[in-house]
Amino acid sequence: MNGDTGFAILAAMSVRQACPLIIAALGGVMSERAGVVNIALEGIMLSGAFVGVWAGQAWGPAVGIMAALMIGAATGGAHLAFTQVLRMNHVVSGVAINLLALHASTFLLRAFFNQADPPRQAKLAETVSMGWFIAFAFMAPFALHLLLYHTAFGLRLRAVGESAARTRLAGVSAVGLRASAVVVSGMLAACAGAYLSMALVGRFTDDMVSGRGFIALAAVICGRWTPVGAMLTCCVFGFFDALQLQLQGTVAIPSEFLRVIPYVLTIVVALVIRSSPPADLGSAAQD
């Protein structure tokens, strides 16, 4: 393997690893800019990954992706209901969703696949092309930037994240805005999960998101709650993830240590980059 192809492989791998992070992080930006903490990204990704494979295997990849988006919207809707209607603490709601998604997908994997007679595998006949996802991941941040800073909807979204009460005083429905933001956020996260299971590996395995939702959330913070900033941070994380994958087995460093790199990097970046979150993050809006 010469240097050039080595580098090309690393670059391609970086893009592949960064792609789900970016899509999930955009969901994080949507939600948090509207004032809803979304640590449920991890769980929503996992539910999207599972439902995508399950529906994809039965009815084909297009239906699989649609089903993933729908479970994402539904889970996002649950997070919305917990935090805004039932006024639950946003982190508690997110943790609940993450745990539910983890154990439900593990259980359903056994119930629908491994123990079926004859035994089936949670594996797609053929993987979905990564190209669409990657194109989306690298164009959507700019679209979201335009949406946030140059449209009425975006202005209202940022306003409701800064102060739901004052946004309401301006005659805007704060709850409605948060609802649309969190539901779209869930769809984006589920889309990222579907990419992992349906495009990247073509099967669903237990806890296959393995912390990417949290990494995406860290990227939102490191990227100062801006879509393009989050995308750039995700690229850095994706690069280290790819490096870690490529170095596994080739150098005499335990793979566990290498796998830790993105997380350590998150902490370092979060320490270096200081910025303040939307002022009304974590609140419950009222109309």
Add this chain to the structure above:
Amino acid sequence: MTEDPVPAVQMAGITKTYPGNVVANDHVSLQARRGTIHAVVGENGAGKSTLMGVLYGAIRPDEGRIRLDGVEAHIRTPADALRLGVGMVPQHSSFIPALTLVDNAILGCERARAGVLDRRRAIAELDRLAEELGVRIPWRARAADVSVAIRQKAEIVKTLYRGARVVILDEPTAMLAPQETDALYAILRRLAASDRTVLIVTHRLHEVMAHAARVTVLRQGRLVVETDTAATSVSELAALVVGGSARPMSAVPLTGGDAAPMVGDAPPNDADTMLPPRDPWSRGIEQTVRLPVLEVRQLELPRHRADSVALVDFEVLAGEVLGVAGVDGSGQRELAEMILGTRPCTVGRILVNGRDVTRLPVAKRLAAGLAYCPEDRHRDGLIMNFSVAENLLLGHQWDSRLGGGRTIRWRRVLEHADRLCRLHHVRLASVTDPVSSLSGGNQQKVLIARALAVPPAILVALQPTRGLDIQASQDTFESINAARAAGMGVLLFSLDLDEILAVSDRIAVMYAGRLAGILTRAEADRSLLGHMMTTGSASP
């Protein structure tokens, strides 16, 4: 057609009860004529803001009806009010600090071209409206970066941008300097002249008499009277507002004797610098040995302009009130923060009781005899979710009698809190209630009580009566006066010139980040102070 024109705003039988059976409005009515300034006055808690909140749809009343121009109006949300031409500038700003003024102004009423916000056209329209009112506004600046006065003007223009025929302003002059207040009323007069209706909530009765055509007086949630200002007077309004509960200022017994501290074994200042208590109403008689309790020597403040070197030099003597006047943002906040120690000072020295504290942290300055009463009670003064007793404990937690850094002795803490609350007339059910359950006036008294719990050598107070009603302001100054009579010096920052003139022995004027001069009380009058505040020079 009748001769009597239909009122622009009619509110009838407005009733609002908050949880805990607090009746904020009890069948209140109001009628405001088109093209006039209509004032709503009353003490804190009289129900003024609730009434205006109902008109704007921010508060949903239990019962009551609203008519606009004689037509029944169903206002359930601010969106309804805006659609019907009612705009509001709330007391604590409706603008979002992180957004630009233009974004704040268009929020909820955005105009876009092909889906993309057309900010340029919005600014052109906003500028046109601003020009009608004779103001200029930097629309591209973030709301957090402009002064209160500019933000307020932008908020008024916003209401016009949204097509308001009725403009409500809640306590608009509470944070403005005299000149800014005049400018604001000039704007409100123009609004009224353009056939709009202006509703203004205020404490300041002189402003009502000078600018409003009609006034509604509320007391304890009930309508007292609605009358033309031409048919009443400041003193009559004052009597209606307080309703006979007010104590005349001079009739209050001084509490100097039993103000003895429970906390702290000895007063923090040296005994020989302490003067015996003296009658606060015969000030200026004894000019014997009065030692400075606060000295600020050649202190450099942050520069307002690159070329202006601003070295500040003054002292406050024991038992003296040095008032600091100036337009908001003239460097008062920076000076106060440097004295407290939350802002570093590079050039100059600060001495408390003769001790150089320039390099000391806040805690050591407080131990040296400094006490501080911050401008923003909620942000810098109190922890709103803590109980009154806990708030009173803060800063005294190392006192050996209260626990002294080991476990807190709660019985003592509660006794301590009870004593302080009685001493400073804090009205409350129990010291274990959260401080957020108290009215603004009583919260301020808690702050003052804490600052004076150990008699300080010098009290630095920023706008201690901001947003307080007459009674609470009096109580606050009584507490300060009692401690002053015992020899405490006071550095009083205030934007209210009347307050400065009423309580100061000497008056310092700040202008553009420097000291424009220090006058004795005898030299100072409103016009000279106003001149110094706006030009920075005492010579005409």
